[in-house]
Amino acid sequence: MGKKPKPDIAALEERIGHRFGDATLIERALTHVSAVPARGARFDSYQRLEFLGDRVLGLAVSDLLYAAFPKAAEGELSQRLAELVRKETCADVANEWGVGDHVRLGGGEAQTGGAKKVAILGDVCESIVGAVFLDAGFEAVRALVQRSWSERMLKPRRPLRDPKTALQEWAQARGLETPVYREAGRSGPAHAPKFVIEVEISGFAPTQAEGASKRLAEQAAARTFMTREGVVDSNKERGPS
Numbered sequence: 001m002g003k004k005p006k007p008d009i010a011a012l013e014e015r016i017g018h019r020f021g022d023a024t025l026i027e028r029a030l031t032h033v034s035a036v037p038a039r040g041a042r043f044d045s046y047q048r049l050e051f052l053g054d055r056v057l058g059l060a061v062s063d064l065l066y067a068a069f070p071k072a073a074e075g076e077l078s079q080r081l082a083e084l085v086r087k088e089t090c091a092d093v094a095n096e097w098g099v100g101d102h103v104r105l106g107g108g109e110a111q112t113g114g115a116k117k118v119a120i121l122g123d124v125c126e127s128i129v130g131a132v133f134l135d136a137g138f139e140a141v142r143a144l145v146q147r148s149w150s151e152r153m154l155k156p157r158r159p160l161r162d163p164k165t166a167l168q169e170w171a172q173a174r175g176l177e178t179p180v181y182r183e184a185g186r187s188g189p190a191h192a193p194k195f196v197i198e199v200e201i202s203g204f205a206p207t208q209a210e211g212a213s214k215r216l217a218e219q220a221a222a223r224t225f226m227t228r229e230g231v232v233d234s235n236k237e238r239g240p241s
Contacts, residue, residue: 059138
């Protein structure tokens, strides 16, 4: 029963833009570790496909960036790559593909909204990339990435420099100490915590911000600090929604 495929898997394949010759690949790519027996979980879930897809996606995006930005230096290409393959970007792509209704989850994950979690959606996106690679090779992956990442590649939704990097560079340019980040609080249930992070630079009052992960809270705290000090304009730094 647990392995019964979704009846509208063909519609999902159409949105992805790839019809699988081996249907077991897409089924496995959509199966979370919680949905299979413990003994076979590592092999029947998407974990191995995610590992492969992460690497293949990085290569495909790097290939496209290299061609699209012939005058960009290595540092800029690295920043663009990091933005395009980050978990949140992959989750956005997965949402555009509409994978949420197809992800197979165990009872606990399903009850806590696992099909909407950024981490799981991002993993599934990577696992689908890995499945396409095994099913049809790199050119099929490159075409997939071209379709689903091109607009993001040409029009980044966020500044290329993340707020933490920008704040550190600002501090270094003025001979200031490196920003220090501390966890100032935590709230919410275990499956959906909220973190409050404080950032401080010697000689300046600290700022705090909240996020769904420590990393996101740190970025928000850095952005708040720079906005307060007039380093960036809050509307420009936020970027298009």
